Amino acid sequence: MDFFQEIGGFIMAPLYYAISFVLDLFHQAFSTFLDPAGGAAWALSIIGLTLVIRAALIPLFVKQIKSSRNMQLIQPKVKELQKKYGHDRERLAQETMKLYRESGTNPFASCLPILLQMPIFFALFSILNNASRGEAKGVLTPLQAQQFGEAELLGVPLSETFISAGGDIGVMVMAALLVIAMTATTFLTQRQLMSKNMPADALTGPYAQQQKLLLYILPLVFAVGGIAFPIGVLLYWTTSNLWTMGQQFYVIRNNPAPGTPAFKAKEERDAAKAAKHGHAPEAATTTTEVVEEQRPAPRQQPKRQTRQQRKKSGGSGPKNT
Incomplete structure (x- = not known):
C-alpha cells in the first residue's frame, strides 16, 4: 500500500507545485489590500486559480464542442448503419468506428474536460486538507499552509466539510449551498446543450441516451460526493461550472450546430439585424430623393443652329400676310 501511495505522490507532485504556485501568486496579489490570513484572500485566490485553469483548457473545450457537434450531425448516418448491420454487432461496431474516424469524431471527447480536471481537483483537495x-x-x-488551513470565509473555515461540521450550522449551510450550486450548474450546463444545440435526429439515438444519462448521473455524483469536499474545493468546482455555463452559452449562441433550436434562433437574430441595417440606407436614399425634388430644375439652353439651318427654318415657316 505504501508503495502505491509513493507512486501516486510522485505522479501528483508536479500538480502540487503548479497549483500551489498559481495559488501563491494570487494570494500575494490579494494580500496587498486584504488580510493575508483572512478567508477572503484565500477564497479569491482559489477563484483566480480556477480561472487560470479553465483558460488553459479552452483549446480542449473547443475540441470537445467540435466533437460533440460532429456526433450530432452524423446521427442519421449512425441510424442507417444500425438498420443495415443491426443483426451483426461486430460489423456494426466496425462501421461505426470507421464513420467516427472519417468524420473526425471522438465519442469520448465530451468527458475530457472533466477527466483532466479531476487530478487538479484532487491536488487542490490534498493541499487544502494538508x-x-x-x-x-x-x-x-x-x-x-497554516493560514490557508485556518482561513475563514464569513466565519466558516475553508477546510471544513459538510460531514465534518460537527453540528456547526454555518459550515453546514455554506457547504449545502455550494453543493446545491455545484449540482445545479452541472445539470443546467448539460441541459442547455441538449435543449438548444442538439438536432431532433440526435435526440433519439444512442448518443442522446448517453447525454441523458450524464444529465442525471453527473449531478447526482457531485451531490453525493460534495458533502465530503472542503468548502474551498466546493468553491473551486462551483466557479469552474459557472465558467463552463458561460463559455457554452457563448459558443451555442454564436456558433450553433445546424438544424438545432439555437441555429434557428441565430438565423432569426441575423435576419432581424440585417433588416435593421437594411432600412437605414433606404431611408437615406428617400431623403436624398426628396432633396432632389425640392431643388429647382436647371434651365435648358437653346441649341445653337447654323445660318443655313436658320434660313431653312425661316423659309419653311408660315408667311405673314
Whole structure:
C-alpha cells in the first residue's frame, strides 16, 4: 500500500507545485489590500486559480464542442448503419468506428474536460486538507499552509466539510449551498446543450441516451460526493461550472450546430439585424430623393443652329400676310 501511495505522490507532485504556485501568486496579489490570513484572500485566490485553469483548457473545450457537434450531425448516418448491420454487432461496431474516424469524431471527447480536471481537483483537495493540519505542500510555506488551513470565509473555515461540521450550522449551510450550486450548474450546463444545440435526429439515438444519462448521473455524483469536499474545493468546482455555463452559452449562441433550436434562433437574430441595417440606407436614399425634388430644375439652353439651318427654318415657316 505504501508503495502505491509513493507512486501516486510522485505522479501528483508536479500538480502540487503548479497549483500551489498559481495559488501563491494570487494570494500575494490579494494580500496587498486584504488580510493575508483572512478567508477572503484565500477564497479569491482559489477563484483566480480556477480561472487560470479553465483558460488553459479552452483549446480542449473547443475540441470537445467540435466533437460533440460532429456526433450530432452524423446521427442519421449512425441510424442507417444500425438498420443495415443491426443483426451483426461486430460489423456494426466496425462501421461505426470507421464513420467516427472519417468524420473526425471522438465519442469520448465530451468527458475530457472533466477527466483532466479531476487530478487538479484532487491536488487542490490534498493541499487544502494538508494545510488544515499545518502541513505545507508544493511551494506554500508552513506559515501560508497554516493560514490557508485556518482561513475563514464569513466565519466558516475553508477546510471544513459538510460531514465534518460537527453540528456547526454555518459550515453546514455554506457547504449545502455550494453543493446545491455545484449540482445545479452541472445539470443546467448539460441541459442547455441538449435543449438548444442538439438536432431532433440526435435526440433519439444512442448518443442522446448517453447525454441523458450524464444529465442525471453527473449531478447526482457531485451531490453525493460534495458533502465530503472542503468548502474551498466546493468553491473551486462551483466557479469552474459557472465558467463552463458561460463559455457554452457563448459558443451555442454564436456558433450553433445546424438544424438545432439555437441555429434557428441565430438565423432569426441575423435576419432581424440585417433588416435593421437594411432600412437605414433606404431611408437615406428617400431623403436624398426628396432633396432632389425640392431643388429647382436647371434651365435648358437653346441649341445653337447654323445660318443655313436658320434660313431653312425661316423659309419653311408660315408667311405673314
